[in-house]
Amino acid sequence: MIKERLNLSDEDVKMCKQIGFRTLSLCSIMEMEKMQALAYVRVMIPVINRYYHTQEERIEGYKRRHWELFNTTPTVAGFITGLSAAMEKQASEDSTMDKKSINAVKASLMGPFAGIGDSIFWGSWRIVATGIGLSLALQGNVLGPILMLVIFNIPAHICRYYGPFLGFGLGSKFLSQVSESGLMQFLTKCATIVGLMTVGAMTSSMVSLNIAYVFTMNEVEMSVQSLIDSIMPSALPLALVFVCFYFLKKDVKPITIILGIIAFSILGRFIGLV
Template identity: 30%
Template sequence: MEAKKISKKTLMKSFHHWFYGNLTCFSQEHMQTFGYLTSMLPIVEELYDKKEDQEKAMHTYTAFFNTEPQLGSLIVGITAGLEEARANDKEGVDEETINGLRAGLMGPIAGIGDSLVVGTLIPVILGIALGLSNGGSPLGAIFYIVVWNLLAYFGMRFAYFKGYELGDKAVEFLVGAQGQAIRKAIAIIGGMVIGAVAATWVSISTAFKLRNASGKVYLNLQNQLDNVYPGLLTVLFIVLCWWLMAKKNMSPIKVMLLLVVIALIGVIAGFFNPGLSY
């Protein structure tokens, strides 16, 4: 009996389903489960002729799934390869094996992906885009839209097909000691990038001054802060934003509104200079 093989056309269709629909019917209960289902549907339809076999295979992918979507395409590619092996009755590849692999890779891939994509790549691209947007130029926005979409598409495509080629061989690498070292290194790099972007594009200073009876300034708070810790207010505001979002689960929109309120009160009270941009 000839071994079943997934065609390149079907693999591309599966990848595009994940690329465009990884957050399909997203909810707190299912997260990316339905996006995963849509990406595996072309694979299952090609590998199995009988409806009952297709239903049984698709049931494997109804389990909860959530990871970083860009790098997460690697997991979809790996399970496509495993599904192909299951369709060919390879020993040791069954529903439990596939779901165990998916569950085992969700966390490591999320950790690497969040640090690499969200914590490093996106801030770098945004930093360049902000530089190109000086003076209200639309080049920054155009640059970000084009570059991000190209990197996301071809990066996800590469990860998907690399996962398909590797199959279960990727598990040991991603979950083992090497994978932990990679996650730690990327997390450190991501932290450095975030710090550099914040230091470059966020600048907060105070206009608070104390004057004597003759009107002469005898205390310039910003100068005093610069002598002790240059950029202290900037650091405090960044830490505040991180604390509100990471520890208090406040949404970014609420944090931005809070910053607007703080800035407004600060300008009225004379703590901030209305002529500065924060």
């Protein structure tokens, strides 16, 4: 269906499938200077080999246009790689085209697409899938982790698979259409709202922090936890989430935060605080 809608030939479909498969490993080759550049070169090998026939042209394509800094969310990177393929095709057919624009378009798209991909898949959909999976796992249901992986990966892989087709088929006209319609800003805002709602729901239902300390006032035992809950229910779990978020903003590693929570829990249980 997508072949007819985008007017793609059999060779185009074969190439887009190769691009999509290679895009799966975009984060498998990371280096600090140019991030995903080497993996991007690997993605573009079928494209360069198809449209350029001399060694000099192929080396120029690999080295000058694709061995440059690139870093975006791999889930949505397929569209950019497909668009690069469309521009390489145009460059091979039009000798007057400025080939530097291929890398310029890549560089201009990787930031916005990273924002969209991170917001939708990492910031929102992964949390939704994890929340559903955890709700089952907490009940001892083995389907919890399986369902989490299925819910997250099916939309993610659909996006990975069709991204190169859309990028190659729509070509550069997509850039002006999306920019004029404000679609990127709308998607990012919606994804952020959904993600925050999900985090709030998970904080209330899945984060637990109780103060076990009990004191006596006028010969009446008073629980610190009941006093806090009477003022604001789930205040302590919310405070714990904000503390974790603060440390994450300070670039503290998640594993360090987890170990800190474990140490705090053990110490609190030992002294009778939690």
